[in-house]
Amino acid sequence: MAQECDPDVESLFKCTLNVIYYNWEQVMLTRNIKKAYYSLTSPLMRINGILYRIFRAPKKGQVKVHLGPGKKNYLPGWINLDANLLTAKIDVWANIIDPLPFHNSTVDAIYSHHVIEHLPDLRSHFKEVYRCLKPGGAYRIGGPNGDMAIKKFMENDLEWFGDFPDTRRSIGGKFENFIFCRQEHLTILTFSYLEELMSDVGFVNIRKCIPIKETYQNLFQECLAFEFETDFTYPHTLLLECQKPG
Numbered sequence: 001m002a003q004e005c006d007p008d009v010e011s012l013f014k015c016t017l018n019v020i021y022y023n024w025e026q027v028m029l030t031r032n033i034k035k036a037y038y039s040l041t042s043p044l045m046r047i048n049g050i051l052y053r054i055f056r057a058p059k060k061g062q063v064k065v066h067l068g069p070g071k072k073n074y075l076p077g078w079i080n081l082d083a084n085l086l087t088a089k090i091d092v093w094a095n096i097i098d099p100l101p102f103h104n105s106t107v108d109a110i111y112s113h114h115v116i117e118h119l120p121d122l123r124s125h126f127k128e129v130y131r132c133l134k135p136g137g138a139y140r141i142g143g144p145n146g147d148m149a150i151k152k153f154m155e156n157d158l159e160w161f162g163d164f165p166d167t168r169r170s171i172g173g174k175f176e177n178f179i180f181c182r183q184e185h186l187t188i189l190t191f192s193y194l195e196e197l198m199s200d201v202g203f204v205n206i207r208k209c210i211p212i213k214e215t216y217q218n219l220f221q222e223c224l225a226f227e228f229e230t231d232f233t234y235p236h237t238l239l240l241e242c243q244k245p246g
């Protein structure tokens with residue numbers, strides 16, 4: 001059920017967005033509705049991000065940033081940033097497409113899980129992450145595993161693919177469903193492509209990790225419990241870590 005709306009004017013804006021975002025995580029919204037949400041809120045998110053950076057972004061101490069937590073993956077002790085004002089549990093309301101609202105070289109660790117495939121320009125994203133990280137700081141990212149999807153497509157392995165968001169019978173249909181997720185995803189994540197982009201902006205120690213089980217950085221230990229994977233030999237999530245040189 002959609003949430004009921006109070007009739008007063010104060011709640012009108014929130015209520016409108018609430019309707020737009022109704023069950024965002026259960027019901028996949030059309031790209032047009034999502035586009036409308038972003039057109040409506042992008043200028044406000046940009047201003048909010050700028051204000052956060054000026055007045056609240058930490059300049060010292062240990063800083064850990066979680067991009068795109070969604071509703072269920074709020075990480076205590078991390079600065080959780082998301083564009084979804086209503087159903088995501090967040091600390092900073094901002095659009096990852098804008099400059100990240102953190103000062104240069106102030107962040108120890110950045111984590112994103114099933115988020116970057118939604119972004120239109122990964123090169124700019126990695127540049128921004130690099131700018132914000134301290135020397136020696138690390139980025140852990142996960143997203144739909146393009147390498148495995150291609151392998152399983154070639155092997156005609158129907159079982160490997162799930163039924164989210166749609167049920168498809170053919171191997172081609174299942175592949176398309178996994179990779180593009182009703183056109184929510186804008187890119188195919190493969191190790192070689194991510195490695196190319198990361199190394200171009202200066203990252204080093206670019207390594208694959210097994211979801212839930214493996215990290216090269218102590219700071220990411222607390223993220224592992226939030227990850228999901230059913231196949232550790234042929235993981236559905238491509239997980240990588242990289243570091244800004246120390």
Ligand SMILES: C[S@@+](CC[C@H](N)C(=O)[O-])C[C@H]1O[C@@H](n2cnc3c(N)ncnc32)[C@H](O)[C@@H]1O
Pocket residue numbers: 067068069070071073081082083084088094095096097112113114115118119
């Ligand atoms: C598929 S959910 C993943 C949620 C969670 N990280 C997980 O692994 O279950 C993608 C999340 O990224 C957020 N997101 C996508 N694009 C974004 C953007 N441009 N700016 C900020 N958040 C974004 C969405 O609002 C959503 O919460």
